[in-house]
Amino acid sequence: MIADGIDVMRQRGFAKIKALLLLIFAVLALPAHAVPVSNPFHALRAADQRVLTTGHRLATANAPFCRSRENAAGLMLHHIGQYGDEAGARAAFGFARDFAVLALVPGGPAALAGLRQDDALVALNGRDFTPSEAALADIDQPDAYRPVAWADAMLRTALDTGPVTLTVLRDGAIIDLTLAGTPACRTRFELRATANYGASANGDTASITTAMLDFMHDDDELAAILAHELAHNLLEHRRRLNEAGIQRGLMQQLGRNARLTLATEIEADRLSIWLLANAGVDPQAAIRFWTRYGKARGKGIFSAPTHYRWKKRVGLFEEEIANLGTAERGEHGWMPPLLTEPLVGLK
Numbered sequence: 001m002i003a004d005g006i007d008v009m010r011q012r013g014f015a016k017i018k019a020l021l022l023l024i025f026a027v028l029a030l031p032a033h034a035v036p037v038s039n040p041f042h043a044l045r046a047a048d049q050r051v052l053t054t055g056h057r058l059a060t061a062n063a064p065f066c067r068s069r070e071n072a073a074g075l076m077l078h079h080i081g082q083y084g085d086e087a088g089a090r091a092a093f094g095f096a097r098d099f100a101v102l103a104l105v106p107g108g109p110a111a112l113a114g115l116r117q118d119d120a121l122v123a124l125n126g127r128d129f130t131p132s133e134a135a136l137a138d139i140d141q142p143d144a145y146r147p148v149a150w151a152d153a154m155l156r157t158a159l160d161t162g163p164v165t166l167t168v169l170r171d172g173a174i175i176d177l178t179l180a181g182t183p184a185c186r187t188r189f190e191l192r193a194t195a196n197y198g199a200s201a202n203g204d205t206a207s208i209t210t211a212m213l214d215f216m217h218d219d220d221e222l223a224a225i226l227a228h229e230l231a232h233n234l235l236e237h238r239r240r241l242n243e244a245g246i247q248r249g250l251m252q253q254l255g256r257n258a259r260l261t262l263a264t265e266i267e268a269d270r271l272s273i274w275l276l277a278n279a280g281v282d283p284q285a286a287i288r289f290w291t292r293y294g295k296a297r298g299k300g301i302f303s304a305p306t307h308y309r310w311k312k313r314v315g316l317f318e319e320e321i322a323n324l325g326t327a328e329r330g331e332h333g334w335m336p337p338l339l340t341e342p343l344v345g346l347k
Contacts, residue, residue: 039092041088041089041091041092041093042092044193045093045102045103045117047191047210047213048076048102048103048190048191049076049103049104049105050213050219050222051189051190051191051208051213051222051226052074052075052076052103052104052105052189053074053103053105053106053108053219054189054219054222054223054226055187055189055206055226055230056072056074056105056108056184056189057223057279057280057281058185058223058226058227058230058275058276058279058281059072059184059185059186059187059189059230060072060182060183060184060185061275061278061279061280061333062185062230062234062275062278062279062333062336063183063184063185064183064332064333065278065332065333065335065336065339066184066185066186066234066339067234067339068185068186068234069183069184069185069186070156070159070160070181070183070184070185070186071159071160071162071180071181071182071183071184072108072109072159072181072182072183072184073108073109073110073155073156073159073179073181074104074105074108074109074110074111074182075101075103075104075105075108075109075110075115075155075179076101076102076103076104076190077099077100077101077102077121077148077151077152077155078093078099078100078102078148079098079099079147079148079151080095080098080100081098081144081147082144082145082148093118094118094120095120096120096169097120097121097122097129097169098130098147099120099121099129099147099148099151100118100119100120100121101115101116101117101118101119101121101168102117103117104116104117108182109179109180109181109182110179113166113177113178113179113180114175114177115166115168115177115179116170118170119168119169119170119175120168120169120170121151121166121167121168122167122168122169122174123165123166123167124154124155124158124164124165124166124167125158125164125165126165126167129151129154129167131146131147131150131151135150136150152188156188159179159180159181162180163178163179163180164178164179164180165177165178165179166178166179185230185233185234186204186233187201187204187205187206187229187230187233187234188204188205188206189205189206189207189226190205190206190207190208191207191208191209191210191213192207192208192209192210193209193210194209194210194211195209195210195211196209196211197209197211197212197215197297198211198212199212199225199226199228199229200229201229201230201232201233201237201238202233202238203232203233203236203237203238203239204233205233206226206229206230206232206233207229208222208225208226208229212225215289215292215293215296216289217288217289217292218285220281220282220285221285221286221288221289223276223279223281223285224272224276224281224283224285224286224289225289227271227272227273227275227276227279227281227286228268228269228272228286229268230272230275231267231268231269231271231272231275231338232264232268234271234339235264235267235268235271235338235339235343236343237264237267237268240264240343240345240346241260241261241264241346243345243346244260244345244346244347246260246261246346252306253304253305253306254305258304258305258306260346260347261306262305262306262307262308263346264346265306265307265308266308266316267338269286269308269313269316269317269320270316270320270338271336271338271339272286273286273317273320273321273324274320274324274334274336274337274338275336277324277333277334278332278333278334278336283317283320283321283324284321286317287314287317287318287321290310290313290314290317291310291314293310294309294310294311294313294314295310298310323337
């Protein structure tokens with residue numbers, strides 16, 4: 001699914017009760033044994049780390065086949081301004097500075113560099129890690145999300161040119177750490193705290209909601225959904241739909257708009273199977289998830305014309321898994337056929 005916008009539910013100015021409800025959704029998204037439910041902020045962090053770790057696995061495993069790559073850090077940052085309950089966030093995470101490390105991929109580049117959760121970011125390559133008002137004003141995001149979007153872009157851009165030096169504040173001490181990323185498909189993965197079921201891709205980011213995460217039986221199913229969204233980005237569907245003049249909103253459900261959108265959804269489903277296999281995830285996870293989700297939440301004849309109904313979608317997965325089974329595996333995995341074809345305009 002491709003959708004506009006990002007998580008606006010964490011913005012400053014929302015009532016504390018809304019912030020608490022969003023955190024409860026994050027708690028529900030985790031196995032009962034994963035974290036103590038008495039601390040919803042820590043539960044939110046654990047959910048973010050699941051998304052980060054699973055996305056990083058997909059992006060790094062498929063890097064040899066992606067047209068657009070980056071040096072991924074295996075790191076998720078956050079900013080105190082994201083949280084409606086700033087006092088609660090400071091109590092849970094510390095926030096010695098406005099930016100801090102929220103989550104790390106175990107054994108990932110940032111963790112190996114020595115970064116730890118709750119390290120406060122002071123400087124990047126010797127420059128103060130504080131955005132100017134002008135820099136924030138240029139970011140097309142909700143106000144509360146602009147600082148972390150700026151921070152993420154700054155770090156990703158710096159890593160594109162090689163190792164970086166991060167200056168952090170930890171337990172009152174200033175520490176310099178050298179961080180070198182690892183090749184990955186260019187996409188950032190994020191969790192959106194909301195009661196709505198959904199996942200989305202905007203060309204640069206792949207997102208999933210806490211409600212959707214709650215529906216997952218395991219991280220293989222999470223990988224199946226993130227692989228679909230990653231596939232949208234790898235095939236540049238947002239750009240190609242825009243260039244085709246596709247209208248959003250209700251108009252996207254009609255005529256040519258729906259037909260071309262459906263074509264991108266079919267492509268993303270097909271490519272996702274190959275992305276999963278290259279990451280060592282059983283592609284059957286996509287079938288398991290969509291069968292259960294379709295039976296529980298499918299809308300039958302009222303399904304959107306931009307997506308296959310769940311039974312037809314499962315059939316498509318089965319067909320693509322059969323195609324994968326006859327393909328030859330190379331040194332780095334299975335070369336996804338859709339990534340060997342030129343990205344032509346949608347018609």
